Amino acid sequence: xxxxxxxxxxxxxxxxxxxxxxxxxxxxxxxxxxxxxxxxxxxxxxxxxxxxxxxxxxxxxxxxxxxxxxxxxxxxxxxxxxxxxxxxxxxxxxxxxxxxxxxxxxxxxxxxxxxxxxxxxxxxxxxxxxxxxxxxxxxxxxxxxxxxxxxxxxxxxxxxxxxxxxxxxxxxxxxxxxxxxxxxx
Numbered sequence: 001x002x003x004x005x006x007x008x009x010x011x012x013x014x015x016x017x018x019x020x021x022x023x024x025x026x027x028x029x030x031x032x033x034x035x036x037x038x039x040x041x042x043x044x045x046x047x048x049x050x051x052x053x054x055x056x057x058x059x060x061x062x063x064x065x066x067x068x069x070x071x072x073x074x075x076x077x078x079x080x081x082x083x084x085x086x087x088x089x090x091x092x093x094x095x096x097x098x099x100x101x102x103x104x105x106x107x108x109x110x111x112x113x114x115x116x117x118x119x120x121x122x123x124x125x126x127x128x129x130x131x132x133x134x135x136x137x138x139x140x141x142x143x144x145x146x147x148x149x150x151x152x153x154x155x156x157x158x159x160x161x162x163x164x165x166x167x168x169x170x171x172x173x174x175x176x177x178x179x180x181x182x183x184x185x
Contacts, residue, residue, distance in 0.1 A: 009125045010163035014106040020063040022112035026149035048157030049077045054177050062092045089119045127156045
């Protein structure tokens with residue numbers, strides 16, 4: 001993990017791009033006898049992703065696989081863009097940046113395996129779960145304490161919220177956000 005002032009890398013962020021397996025999920029893929037695929041998503045990670053919208057931070061998912069399950073989850077999380085069946089992530093990252101008029105330095109990326117390193121190096125901020133492969137941990141600006149699909153993404157969202165709001169910890173932001181969305185119903 002590189003060491004420097006993360007606030008200066010995080011405050012310019014306007015978007016956070018995520019890998020799926022090993023980031024949004026624990027990284028395993030479960031199959032039933034009928035061939036149906038199952039994935040486990042952490043609800044606290046999801047709530048963090050949705051809350052980023054209050055700060056005007058767009059989110060995107062780029063994955064080499066394709067599933068209807070992920071399409072459904074991305075919709076629940078209000079993800080701005082979903083790129084499935086895109087094993088080469090840099091072109092998808094560039095499409096996302098162009099679509100929303102973003103500089104790569106304004107995008108954060110969360111990945112967990114070697115295939116993610118080139119994308120991580122292009123972005124203004126990078127992070128990974130605690131169980132990411134060693135080389136990814138060395139590349140990332142921030143390594144979460146939790147593993148993928150088990151709270152790592154929420155930790156990463158928390159440091160982004162803290163850096164952008166000045167609230168350490170960011171509990172007050174989340175409480176106010178929760179009150180606001182509850183009053184909309």
